[in-house]
Amino acid sequence: MNLSRMAEWDIDSINIFRAKGRGKIYPEFKTLLSSICRNECRYCIFRKYCHIYRGKWNKDKLISITLKLWNKGKIKGLFLSSSIYNDPEKVVEDQLEVVRGLRKRGFEGFIHLRIMPGTPKWIIYEAIKYVDRIGVNIETPDPSIFYSIAPDKGSYRNDILKVLEYCSLAWKDYRSMGLLKNGVSTQMIVGIGENDLQILETTFRLVREMGLRRVYYSPFRPVPGTPMEKNNPCPKTRVKLLYQAFYLIRDYGFTIKDFNRLLNEDKMLITARNLKKKYAEINRYIFPINLNNEKYYNIVKVPGIGPSIAREILYRRRYEKITPKILEEIMGRNIKKVLKYVDF
Numbered sequence: 001m002n003l004s005r006m007a008e009w010d011i012d013s014i015n016i017f018r019a020k021g022r023g024k025i026y027p028e029f030k031t032l033l034s035s036i037c038r039n040e041c042r043y044c045i046f047r048k049y050c051h052i053y054r055g056k057w058n059k060d061k062l063i064s065i066t067l068k069l070w071n072k073g074k075i076k077g078l079f080l081s082s083s084i085y086n087d088p089e090k091v092v093e094d095q096l097e098v099v100r101g102l103r104k105r106g107f108e109g110f111i112h113l114r115i116m117p118g119t120p121k122w123i124i125y126e127a128i129k130y131v132d133r134i135g136v137n138i139e140t141p142d143p144s145i146f147y148s149i150a151p152d153k154g155s156y157r158n159d160i161l162k163v164l165e166y167c168s169l170a171w172k173d174y175r176s177m178g179l180l181k182n183g184v185s186t187q188m189i190v191g192i193g194e195n196d197l198q199i200l201e202t203t204f205r206l207v208r209e210m211g212l213r214r215v216y217y218s219p220f221r222p223v224p225g226t227p228m229e230k231n232n233p234c235p236k237t238r239v240k241l242l243y244q245a246f247y248l249i250r251d252y253g254f255t256i257k258d259f260n261r262l263l264n265e266d267k268m269l270i271t272a273r274n275l276k277k278k279y280a281e282i283n284r285y286i287f288p289i290n291l292n293n294e295k296y297y298n299i300v301k302v303p304g305i306g307p308s309i310a311r312e313i314l315y316r317r318r319y320e321k322i323t324p325k326i327l328e329e330i331m332g333r334n335i336k337k338v339l340k341y342v343d344f
Helices: 061-071 088-104 119-125 141-149 156-177 196-208 236-252 256-262 276-283 307-316 324-337
Strands: 017-021 024-032 077-081 109-113 132-133 184-190 215-219
Touching: 017 077, 017 196, 024 061, 061 088, 088 109, 088 119, 088 215, 119 156, 132 156, 156 184, 184 196, 184 236, 196 215, 196 236, 196 256, 215 236, 236 276, 256 276, 256 324, 307 324
Parallel strands: 024 077, 077 109, 109 132, 132 184, 184 215
Antiparallel strands: 017 024
């Protein structure tokens, strides 16, 4: 992949990634700064000993292309990551040169910066001046799997988790000033030996203790020519369930205990079209929920009631009793979905 040449002749030939968030689509230019890598991650097409064509962006060219795409209205943001072609500090400094250059030239779009394992704290605090979201890939919830698939990527504790902690601290220190407004993120590869309970436990800690705003789950896909080319691919249905679980943790206050009866004997999430509704069916004894005296995180567990509706219920009940009529004013025809789960 020649990262520079692919856009040299025709800007319209660049693939635009359509990121999803809160029911909307955000077109973004998603690219690596370089596909040259010194590491030997066993799953990756860019690992050191894979015989593929590689490239590295000229930083000024990348800035220019991104600005052109943004000015034409083709993108709303940039997602910038990189292979590790030098020491982590140098790689992230090069990334910073790009995002800093974009801001200086008037780029007002979204910037999501994926930094390198082992990035020093001071660089992270510098980066948050220019980007909207920052993070490093955790790859897996299991350190033993991490060392197996990424033997030379550094220490799981010191080069991955510690970097996420630095990102989280930077966000907590400066979010009141409007910096890093979309918070911290990470990514796990799903389907390389871990179970769903491990993923949920790690996700819970990342969200509740570090305040991560997003955990991405990437289904494993075997790449020809890599040591893991014969491993089975991860079903997309598994990843869809994990994303449901992530939102239940982040937005609905679910704890690991809440997931206990949603896991099978292999510690994998049971098949369900809607995990929240399945939870309600399995835990029928906790319903009905009284909308006039229950707390937020009990109300939001009702199928059909999301965070915004739950907050509206809490607001309205401060000055009036919630009745079926009031609930219908709040929910409209969707009230039919919740009546069997609530009381007044």
